[in-house]
Amino acid sequence: MAFVNENSNGGFFKKHWSILVLIAVFCNFLCLSGVLFNYNLLYIEIMHSFNSTSTQAGIPGAISFTFFSFTSPIVTVLYQILGHRITVVLGVSLCCAGLLSSSFVQHVAVLCITYGFMFGVGFNACNLTCTDMILRVFDKRNATRATCTALCAISVGFLMSPGIEWLYETYSWRVAFRILSVILACVGYSSALVMVDVTPKKKKSREKETEQSSRQQTVSIAKYCFLLRRRGYSFGLLAFILTAITITFTFISMGNFLLENGMEISSISFIIFMMGVGDLVGRIVAAIFSDRLPISRIYQHALSSLLTALPTVCLPFIGSHTGQTVVFIVMSLPRSLLIVLMPSIAMELATDNTTSESMAVSYLAFGIGAFTTPYLTDLIYEITGSYDIPWFICTGLYVLAAGFMLLADRARKQNLMTDARQYNLVHKDTIEYKDTQIKTNQIDNRTLTAI
Structure with missing residues (x-):
């Protein structure tokens, strides 16, 4: 510039x-x-x-x-x-x-x-x-x-x-x-x-070769295959897909649900506005307290899924517009955490050298879930003439997503224990090898001295 x-x-x-x-x-x-x-x-x-x-x-x-x-x-x-x-x-x-x-x-x-x-x-x-x-x-x-x-x-x-x-x-x-x-x-x-x-030119010239080499190593099919073979990461992807279906449903079809219940467009706009306030509050809370909680982000995601499922299952039984407004606002608070925590969970379930690939595949999984939403929820509405079954389906998907997250965390812990055992074995073999080398050197030195 x-x-x-x-x-x-x-x-x-x-x-x-x-x-x-x-x-x-x-x-x-x-x-x-x-x-x-x-x-x-x-x-x-x-x-x-x-x-x-x-x-x-x-x-x-x-x-x-x-x-x-x-x-x-x-x-x-x-x-x-x-x-x-x-x-x-x-x-x-x-x-x-x-x-x-x-x-x-x-x-x-x-x-x-x-x-x-x-x-x-x-x-x-x-x-x-x-x-x-x-x-x-x-x-x-x-x-x-x-x-x-x-x-x-x-x-x-x-x-x-x-x-x-x-x-x-x-x-x-x-x-x-x-x-x-x-x-x-x-x-x-x-x-x-x-x-x-905006960085100094000298720094750019020093880092030019490193940056070019890192770009060449960015795309690696082997890294993607390695990620998909990890059970914990696969469970996390399934949770992301299910979460995407339910979240996209509220982003797309919620307005028609309220319109079918006799609510005016201005009132629907007000509810979306208040859901935005709740979403903003949830993001701010996550930014401040997520790293300080005594539980992992994976458990936070599972808990947020269950908390979002509670108001979701209540919607088919609430007929008043005031009650529906309150439910949607309450729903937006834990729902915002599901989106905010996704990048951190993707990196937590991956390894240090596959963080970029983990983020890309996680967002790809979210897109797959979003694409299936109209065929899973709006099509059922056309067949039944009611949004009751789609809301019940969303509730079940939230619960399943929480279950997959718990399985992902369990598999992640098992991977950490396996890596720790492998490290201990390698570390032990290295120490034994060094002790053997020291003893061999001592014997050789004594032999040379005797000669």
Whole structure:
């Protein structure tokens, strides 16, 4: 950038470059999540605009959530080759093009490509690239805090629901998409300008060969195969898939559930807003207290799944709008922990040299679960005419996810014990070998002395 002089000793922008990056990432996440995580409102608009079924209206959102995480391995390689700035520009361009083209489609199936694929992939490109950029510009002491702060923007995106609902009501969802694409372009391209690691040139030249060699070693099929052979990690992936189904259901079909129960659009928007508040509180609590709790993050995930299952099973039995509002707000608190803890659990179940691959495969598993949501929940609603069975299914999936997490933690402990035994055997053999060598040397020295 023009105002950054890498040869100078400092300057205001260079000294506070990490803060500038964090602000840019926060604004980027806020705009993107405001569009995607308020899909409940768009779901209703699509049903009315195209006269589609609930399954047809839910598929574009499910595809968008799928590719929001499914393409993580590809995006990881992309920003390592092209750089962070170019990758963010590509992601923002894909999101804007997806929104703009979606505003002109005349069939709901086309939305699966424009809104589902294009916006989902673009969001993922911005999300992973910006997160990695934060880890690069902040030191280890502040990296976790900065990452949690940036991810809080996704929760704040829920708070945009009244504004999104006002745009839909005032201008229609088509015109709203065109307005949102312009806003996203202004914010997204501006944030891409600061996606560069401002470090001295000498340091860059010294680390150039190391960085290039690390890029060449990034993609390794053997590492992915090694991960999938670990029982603990496989159990964790199953838990992520089940969790993704239930979470995506609340992101997509909750609005139609409330609409079928006679609730107005403005009230639905208010509930989404309050769920955003609960999600934000849950993320802040996780950022502050997760590392300080006496139980592992895997147990925290299992406990959060059970706590989310409790209000979920109550929804079919609650008829009042006030009671449903309270249940959804209570549900959003532990549900937010399920998303926040996923990266930490992925690294905890992997080994030190497979953390990047573990993150990529975990997000891929989450995308698989998100893709199956409309076919498992909305299709049942079309057959039965009620959301009671889908809510019961979600409750069972939460409980199963908790069980798989407990199995994952048990397998992880067994792996640690096996590694410890192997280390002790190797360490013991090394000591015995050294003792033998010392004794042999002593005998040789005595023999030479006698001669």
